[in-house]
Amino acid sequence: ETGVTQSPTHLIKTRGQQVTLRCSSQSGHNTVSWYQQALGQGPQFIFQYYREEENGRGNFPPRFSGLQFPNYSSELNVNALELDDSALYLCASSRYGGEQFFGPGTRLTVL
């Protein structure tokens, strides 16, 4: 059984740009959750996708959006990047309501 993978590992963008981060869920999982970990903070819940629909959202603006595909992989899109968006972005896959298994994260730097 393959684990959760994320791509890219890290990337650098400039303010105002858009970015797409990708997450491949673990085999047998149908739910993906995304978290943002800013420097010195714990991971903060962004949103969750279940069966291709958004299923709960944290305190993040609409320029944070996502998708889940029929194979349950997921994308996180961030528009109009701001300096404060610099962070580690973690995704976690699970069966619905079950234990979440995390990927290694994508490190985003916004200049």
Place this chain on the structure above:
Amino acid sequence: ILNVEQSPQSLHVQEGDSTNFTCSFPSSNFYALHWYRWETAKSPEALFVMTLNGDEKKKGRISATLNTKEGYSYLYIKGSQPEDSATYLCAPSYGNNRLAFGKGNQVVVIP
């Protein structure tokens, strides 16, 4: 925003010594408490999930307890080894399948 506090934030432990740290969280509408172990450049790894007041879980030299009435959990490491060096994340959930992380307890075991 839920207030999840972990203390101490960081600690250095001599190899062979035992240590413990605390996670406190809002007890209202509590559903489950998750502990993760996170080594640098790797994925957070699930250690324990606890739901019932008085729950105790053990995995090797690491154990955890849960008090849902007062909203706290303890994590214990017995006979610390260098491979225990990691950040330990506490994350309660409240029935909505989203994890509310603390900032973590960073442990460095000195050989």
